[in-house]
Amino acid sequence: MKKIALLLIVILFSSSCRKEDSNNFDGPNLNDLFGPFSIVETIKINKNTADFPSDNELFFSGELSKNTSWVITIIGETTGAKRTLTGTDRILSTDNAAWDGGANTFPGFGLENAFIEISFPKEENSPVLYDTVSITNTKIDNGYLITSFENGEGANWSKFNQTTVRGQIDCGTGESAKGNCHYGFNGTVPWDWAIGSVMVKPNSGTFGLPASASNLYFNMAFKPLENTGIGNTFLQFWFDEDDNGDGVFDEATEDRFIYEYWYEQGGWNLVSYKYSDIQFDEDGNQISTNGNGLPEPSKLVSINVFYLANKDNGNAKALIDHLIFTTNKPYTP
Amino acid sequence: MNRKVLLFLLIISANLVIGQQKKFQINGAARGYFLSNNLNLDESLDSVTTRKANYGHTLLDLGFSLTPNKNTEVIGMFRIRNELGGFWGGGVSFDVRQLSLKGIAGNVVKYEIGDIDLKMTPYTLFNTLEEGVVNEGDVFDLRREIVHYDMFYGNDNTWRMQGAKMNFGLEFGKHINSIDVNGFITRQRPTDGIAEPERVYGGGTIKIKQSDNLTIGLNSVNVFDLTETIQDSIQYKNNVHTFDVLYNKNITRNIKVGLKSEAGISGTSYNNYIDTRAPESLEDWFYDVALVAHIKDKNIKMELGYKDVGADFFSAGAQTKRIDYSRFPGLYQQITNSAVGRQISYTDMISGNTENSFKINEQLLPYFAGYNNISPYGIATPNRRGIYVNLLRTDSVKFRNSFLNASFMSQSRGTGTVNKKNFILLTAGTDIYMNDFFGWKKQLKVDLGIRYENTTRNGEEYEKGNLNSTFIDAGISWEFAKKLDLLVGTKLWLVNGTAYVNQRNQFNTVVNFDVIDYHFTENTYAAGMRYRFSDKNTLSVQYQVFDIQHKQSNSVDYGISQFSFLYSLFF
Numbered sequence: 001m002k003k004i005a006l007l008l009i010v011i012l013f014s015s016s017c018r019k020e021d022s023n024n025f026d027g028p029n030l031n032d033l034f035g036p037f038s039i040v041e042t043i044k045i046n047k048n049t050a051d052f053p054s055d056n057e058l059f060f061s062g063e064l065s066k067n068t069s070w071v072i073t074i075i076g077e078t079t080g081a082k083r084t085l086t087g088t089d090r091i092l093s094t095d096n097a098a099w100d101g102g103a104n105t106f107p108g109f110g111l112e113n114a115f116i117e118i119s120f121p122k123e124e125n126s127p128v129l130y131d132t133v134s135i136t137n138t139k140i141d142n143g144y145l146i147t148s149f150e151n152g153e154g155a156n157w158s159k160f161n162q163t164t165v166r167g168q169i170d171c172g173t174g175e176s177a178k179g180n181c182h183y184g185f186n187g188t189v190p191w192d193w194a195i196g197s198v199m200v201k202p203n204s205g206t207f208g209l210p211a212s213a214s215n216l217y218f219n220m221a222f223k224p225l226e227n228t229g230i231g232n233t234f235l236q237f238w239f240d241e242d243d244n245g246d247g248v249f250d251e252a253t254e255d256r257f258i259y260e261y262w263y264e265q266g267g268w269n270l271v272s273y274k275y276s277d278i279q280f281d282e283d284g285n286q287i288s289t290n291g292n293g294l295p296e297p298s299k300l301v302s303i304n305v306f307y308l309a310n311k312d313n314g315n316a317k318a319l320i321d322h323l324i325f326t327t328n329k330p331y332t333p
Numbered sequence: 334m335n336r337k338v339l340l341f342l343l344i345i346s347a348n349l350v351i352g353q354q355k356k357f358q359i360n361g362a363a364r365g366y367f368l369s370n371n372l373n374l375d376e377s378l379d380s381v382t383t384r385k386a387n388y389g390h391t392l393l394d395l396g397f398s399l400t401p402n403k404n405t406e407v408i409g410m411f412r413i414r415n416e417l418g419g420f421w422g423g424g425v426s427f428d429v430r431q432l433s434l435k436g437i438a439g440n441v442v443k444y445e446i447g448d449i450d451l452k453m454t455p456y457t458l459f460n461t462l463e464e465g466v467v468n469e470g471d472v473f474d475l476r477r478e479i480v481h482y483d484m485f486y487g488n489d490n491t492w493r494m495q496g497a498k499m500n501f502g503l504e505f506g507k508h509i510n511s512i513d514v515n516g517f518i519t520r521q522r523p524t525d526g527i528a529e530p531e532r533v534y535g536g537g538t539i540k541i542k543q544s545d546n547l548t549i550g551l552n553s554v555n556v557f558d559l560t561e562t563i564q565d566s567i568q569y570k571n572n573v574h575t576f577d578v579l580y581n582k583n584i585t586r587n588i589k590v591g592l593k594s595e596a597g598i599s600g601t602s603y604n605n606y607i608d609t610r611a612p613e614s615l616e617d618w619f620y621d622v623a624l625v626a627h628i629k630d631k632n633i634k635m636e637l638g639y640k641d642v643g644a645d646f647f648s649a650g651a652q653t654k655r656i657d658y659s660r661f662p663g664l665y666q667q668i669t670n671s672a673v674g675r676q677i678s679y680t681d682m683i684s685g686n687t688e689n690s691f692k693i694n695e696q697l698l699p700y701f702a703g704y705n706n707i708s709p710y711g712i713a714t715p716n717r718r719g720i721y722v723n724l725l726r727t728d729s730v731k732f733r734n735s736f737l738n739a740s741f742m743s744q745s746r747g748t749g750t751v752n753k754k755n756f757i758l759l760t761a762g763t764d765i766y767m768n769d770f771f772g773w774k775k776q777l778k779v780d781l782g783i784r785y786e787n788t789t790r791n792g793e794e795y796e797k798g799n800l801n802s803t804f805i806d807a808g809i810s811w812e813f814a815k816k817l818d819l820l821v822g823t824k825l826w827l828v829n830g831t832a833y834v835n836q837r838n839q840f841n842t843v844v845n846f847d848v849i850d851y852h853f854t855e856n857t858y859a860a861g862m863r864y865r866f867s868d869k870n871t872l873s874v875q876y877q878v879f880d881i882q883h884k885q886s887n888s889v890d891y892g893i894s895q896f897s898f899l900y901s902l903f904f
Binding site for chain 2: 022023024025026027028029030031033034035036
């Protein structure tokens with residue numbers, strides 16, 4: 001028994017040297033929390049001329065003395081489009097500081113100069129870095145573009161405007177959410193909430209959308225300008241589907257899904273929702289249609305954007321732009 | 334008429350006691366405790382807080398022990414407590430303080446069911462003493478006993494739990510003298526039926542006594558959730574398995590030397606937790622080996638040891654702190670006009686105003702680095718390695734209990750940096766019986782204790798730390814008249830330096846650090862009188878003054894003076 005005990009002791013001693021854990025430590029790095037801040041390698045963008053269709057994306061690179069919060073803000077000179085990149089890593093690279101040419105929200109970037117500002121908000125007295133990039137070609141959207149109003153009205157489109165309302169495509173005003181043109185409504189309708197609408201249709205057949213509604217998002221830019229405020233302004237989207245495939249939409253026998261979007265805030269809003277959600281009302285109840293009741297994007301033959309505003313509030317004015325369908329996720333401008 | 338009724342009851346009671354002398358026993362405790370507090374704080378800093386706070390209570394713990402047969406005992410204890418000022422039922426509480434059954438099955442297995450006290454080794458199940466005690470004087474000790482008694486903190490570091498335990502022993506003729514087997518199972522938490530599964534704590538030890546010289550123990554404790562007690566399948570587990578060896582040998586008639594050691598592993602897992610912060614499993618190990626010597630004629634015991642406790646070694650039963658320092662004390666919880674939360678101080682501990690653990694905790698509770706930075710979770714504090722020396726001399730006269738302990742530790746893994754903290758801890762104390770020097774019959778005892786702790790870390794400027802904490806604990810008890818003692822004592826803390834204190838999440842992962850500059854002195858002075866009706870029956874009055882002074886202008890200096898009256902009886 002004594003021998004066993006001694007053996008145990010020998011084993012204990014022989015195995016008792018803990019492997020040196022000199023490269024690891026518990027918790028966050030004290031250097032990141034309390035260490036001095038400096039820019040070890042200056043932060044710069046990899047190209048000062050951006051051709052996004054060919055470049056795919058630009059990226060920033062550089063090295064800081066510690067992991068700390070950094071903010072890169074890119075602002076379009078003409079459009080005012082804004083993109084913010086943030087992170088806390090000590091080393092900036094294509095993995096954490098890449099820009100695909102998109103903006104945080106509408107408006108998107110155009111062919112313009114973009115001003116870059118790099119700051120470190122948690123570091124007192126830290127420098128702010130500046131740079132400029134020239135966009136020679138904007139990013140290509142992934143999705144099914146219905147219209148960005150850049151090419152005028154389609155052959156099959158139809159419009160409705162109250163007699164006192166001007167509803168049309170405007171270009172070159174510098175107000176567009178994307179590109180150079182948008183559609184605007186402007187007028188006073190003291191007798192009715194209905195201001196005007198534009199029904200967008202393909203030149204022939206359907207829009208060529210995929211069959212599945214569950215991963216397809218409808219997106220549009222909306223900018224209420226006058227007669228705004230919660231409860232005063234909303235949009236109705238009419239999605240007409242040619243259920244029987246005869247090339248003609250019959251409201252009496254086929255699906256017209258009407259989806260409402262009410263005013264949320266001023267400025268450009270990204271209206272985005274899953275196409276499969278248009279079959280439900282705001283309470284989640286199935287809405288009644290005259291067709292098969294199923295949202296089927298591949299049968300979509302027209303989208304009517306109907307602008308409505310409080311008739312008691314005077315003049316109503318709003319802009320819409322960039323109708324696009326995306327798969328799997330909402331559109332990023 | 335009243336006299337007749339009283340006489341009748343007396344006769345009945347006497348008959349009951351005589352008739353059931355061995356089958357029914359009564360024991361318990363009674364207490365009357367009154368405290369009057371006064372907050373001393375500059376009026377310009379605090380014009381809001383009420384300065385006076387008086388409270389107190391009387392209570393009776395009435396325990397009974399029934400022995401229905403020679404192998405079975407039923408123990409119950411009721412507590413009747415009346416807050417001072419609560420008349421005619423107001424403020425009165427009536428609780429069951431203890432209920433347990435114990436006995437011997439088949440004349441072999443001892444068992445106990447209900448409220449049980451448990452303790453194993455310092456790395457498995459051990460209720461470590463709170464901070465602020467180094468051989469303290471009687472003036473503090475008699476009040477601390479009240480807190481310990483109420484919280485079931487036994488003198489032998491036991492935890493009170495609810496469950497069952499059993500024990501049996503086997504004796505052998507050859508090779509092995511005896512084997513003792515202990516086992517227990519307790520319920521730590523009932524399920525809420527929704528999100529928290531029932532939590533159980535169980536384990537045991539097998540102690541093999543090979544001879545008078547050699548004893549080997551195998552120990553295991555396990556916290557685990559019962560998975561089918563809720564719909565969810567989450568399960569927490571903390572397993573600790575250790576073995577300990579105690580070997581002694583007389584090398585001369587007068588000197589015994591030996592080896593004392595314990596080593597083991599722990600494993601902690603959070604199975605099926607949705608929270609991504611939960612580590613799937615953490616494993617680590619420890620060992621603690623010491624050479625021991627006992628010089629019998631000098632009454633000196635020595636230990637020279639080395640230990641290494643891994644950073645991920647978790648043992649809920651051994652690392653639970655008695656005091657949760659993240660909670661504010663019950664008295665004067667917030668002070669100043671800005672209602673700043675008041676940090677726990679020593680005066681709160683001794684007055685029972687702290688948030689105390691009544692069961693083991695799976696989380697490492699926050700600690701106060703100014704009081705204890707080297708071993709906040711007791712001997713089993715994780716992430717410590719180094720040597721220690723303990724010397725103890727016991728005597729029957731003059732310096733009766735003298736000790737000197739020294740530890741030189743470091744972290745085994747850095748926190749926030751690869752540079753590790755280094756710790757030095759020196760503790761010394763003695764009881765000086767002055768009456769032995771002068772030949773007085775009546776006792777004049779001086780209790781002295783000192784604790785010095787130093788923490789350093791080198792490295793870059795933002796990593797450097799240097800924290801010094803010095804604690805002096807002294808007391809005098811003088812029996813100046815028969816059974817009447819004069820008691821005085823002081824506790825002085827001097828803390829200077831910077832500490833980087835770990836902030837842990839609920840999974841014990843270090844997520845941040847509190848960088849705290851400590852520059853304060855905390856002084857507690859107490860004086861009082863105690864009359865001893867017997868060893869278990871005392872009456873005392875005390876006046877205690879406490880104050881804390883900071884060097885930093887952004888900390889609040891204040892004091893609390895306290896008058897207390899305590900009548901204590903154990904029967």
